[in-house]
Amino acid sequence: MDGSAVLADAEAPKKKKSDLPVRFASAVVMLVVAGGAFWLGGAAFDLFIMIVAVLCLLEFARLVTAITPTGMARVAALLAAGAYVATAAYSLVSLPEAVVVGVLGVVIATDVGAYFSGRTIGGPKIAPSISPSKTWAGLIGGMIAAGLVSGGLFAWNTGEITLRPMLFIAFGIGAMLAVLAQMGDFFESWLKRKAGVKDSSNLIPGHGGVFDRVDGLLPVAIASGFLWALHPA
Secondary structure (H helix, E strand, O other): HHHHHHHHHHHOOOOOOOOOOHHHHHHHHHHHHHHHHHHHHHHHHHHHHHHHHHHHHHHHHHHHHHHOOOOOOHHHHHHHHHHHHHHHHHHHHHOHHHHHHHHHHHHHHHHHHHHHHHHHHHHOEEEOOOOOOHHHHHHHHHHEEEEEHHHHHHHHHOOOOOOOOOHHHHHHHHHHHHHHHHHHHHHHHHHHHHHOOOOOOOOOOOEEEEHHHHHHHHHHHHHHHHHHHHHHO
């Protein structure tokens, strides 16, 4: 047998093993835990949100510490991070269950719509130096998907599936929240780029950290809290 062939086979790079099974298993566990907390409601849901918020803040603080100098600049950045995460957590535990479902639905729809429209249409990137995979087509697709979910939930809750101004307003709110979700994603991507890391942590196998999973949810939760406060009783 040719020795050079054996050497070539030995030096050939091994095919990377797919992490899809790990990602799927982690996603199922996250869904079961989050769904169980939401189903139990009350103190169980509040405790779940608190745990997620603490883990997210720890990862956020890790990134901030890596990119800020010591002293007042770091202290200010850490305080801002704490306020950001705490405000989002407070909004989620304060909002009615139906609204929380809507918030989660809008964020998920944004991700799904952006993924499929971005992959299908492609086109110009929004900010390739921060997040190379994000395209304008993906943003528009995410806005449309989130708007449809928001409008659909409004029609479901009111029991009136008719074209009226409030339905279009609900669609617009969903589309606006989709933009915020994408901004939250870009913000965390920027932090990770500055810190020189791929994920906020390796806590969730195949998915990175908690911050990676809720980066888009944080600004949407905060905005939803303000919008609900303005909602007529």
